Amino acid sequence: MPQMDISNPRRALALSLSSQAHHLSRVIKDLTGNAPSPVTDSLAGVTHDLVLSTPYYKTTLPIWLDTPTAPTDWSASFLSDEAREVLDVLGGVIVVFSLHEDKQETKSLLQEVGKVVKEGLGGWGWDGVGVAVGVGNGDADEWDELCAAGGLEFVLMTGNDQGRNEFGEKMGIARVKEALEANDWASLDDHDALSDFGEFEDPDEKDDQKDLDPEDMGFGFDRADFEGLRKSIWTSGQVQDEEAEAVGGLREGDQAGDASIPVASSADPPPTENDQQGSGLVDEDFEKVEKMMRKLQAAREAGEGMSEAQRKRMAARAVVEVMRDL
Numbered sequence: 001m002p003q004m005d006i007s008n009p010r011r012a013l014a015l016s017l018s019s020q021a022h023h024l025s026r027v028i029k030d031l032t033g034n035a036p037s038p039v040t041d042s043l044a045g046v047t048h049d050l051v052l053s054t055p056y057y058k059t060t061l062p063i064w065l066d067t068p069t070a071p072t073d074w075s076a077s078f079l080s081d082e083a084r085e086v087l088d089v090l091g092g093v094i095v096v097f098s099l100h101e102d103k104q105e106t107k108s109l110l111q112e113v114g115k116v117v118k119e120g121l122g123g124w125g126w127d128g129v130g131v132a133v134g135v136g137n138g139d140a141d142e143w144d145e146l147c148a149a150g151g152l153e154f155v156l157m158t159g160n161d162q163g164r165n166e167f168g169e170k171m172g173i174a175r176v177k178e179a180l181e182a183n184d185w186a187s188l189d190d191h192d193a194l195s196d197f198g199e200f201e202d203p204d205e206k207d208d209q210k211d212l213d214p215e216d217m218g219f220g221f222d223r224a225d226f227e228g229l230r231k232s233i234w235t236s237g238q239v240q241d242e243e244a245e246a247v248g249g250l251r252e253g254d255q256a257g258d259a260s261i262p263v264a265s266s267a268d269p270p271p272t273e274n275d276q277q278g279s280g281l282v283d284e285d286f287e288k289v290e291k292m293m294r295k296l297q298a299a300r301e302a303g304e305g306m307s308e309a310q311r312k313r314m315a316a317r318a319v320v321e322v323m324r325d326l
Helices: 018-032 071-078 081-088 103-120 140-149 172-181 188-194 223-255 283-302 308-325
Strands: 004-006 011-015 047-053 057-066 090-098 129-135 153-157
Touching: 011 018, 018 047, 018 057, 018 090, 018 129, 018 172, 047 172, 071 081, 071 103, 081 090, 081 103, 090 103, 103 129, 103 140, 129 140, 129 172, 140 153, 153 172
Parallel strands: 004 057, 011 057, 011 090, 090 129, 129 153
Antiparallel strands: 047 057
16 A cells, blocks of 8 residues: 555644643654744744654644643633634644643643533544643543543653553653554545546446435535545456456366467357346445445434534545445
């Protein structure tokens, strides 16, 4: 499978209390390899890039930095109608905090971030990654529970986080980067590119397409997504038939002691009805279509209550999964 180049990825948001901006700067430096440059003595509003490369994709991920002073005001602004477009492109949230400084304000920040994740991003239905990085030594259980309640994975950063823990998991910054790499950063444009096979249309289907209009089914799919699915389904059936014919032909050639391509003789039986349908869909293909529809239905139900952009992202991912199965 070739490595996909995600040219326009979704965005990540990294934040800390204003009083703990030095911890945010340190985490970003350890994560990306270089420290962010403050603007007018503040990291708020700065965008810092992180290069991600896995066997499956590569991208340069823009990380928005923020340092709120009042967590409740911050969450209110992010849950306002004006911030809807910002939330729609967010694929990850990283909260950085000290285990020992400003405990009450830190707990308030984690709670407000959790509120944004649940109410603004879709909670458990959000197709993004949330990480809370606790800096220092202390009781990890208390913070772990608080972060989990907000839909965030707690990662402890002590400065001595080499190797793996007793469960075989990476620790510290290595775990943060691993979580980011495992996330889906492809935007809607990238998902559309995955489904774009160019023009592929059965001339006999032109009149039938109005009976199966993906835009009228409420799944949140674009017609281009179904074009890709249609090609995968038809190609699957044709490839299976061609493979069966090739195997049968080789066997006949072997029996005749000739490795050349076999030629049908006049003694061959006339083609059966099944032979005449060789280029069409077989039972296995119909089962694949049924499986596809079940996945699309599941995506539709999971997308209820989400914004249009979130539904489209979930729909695009479902299309990619179905095409991979086909």
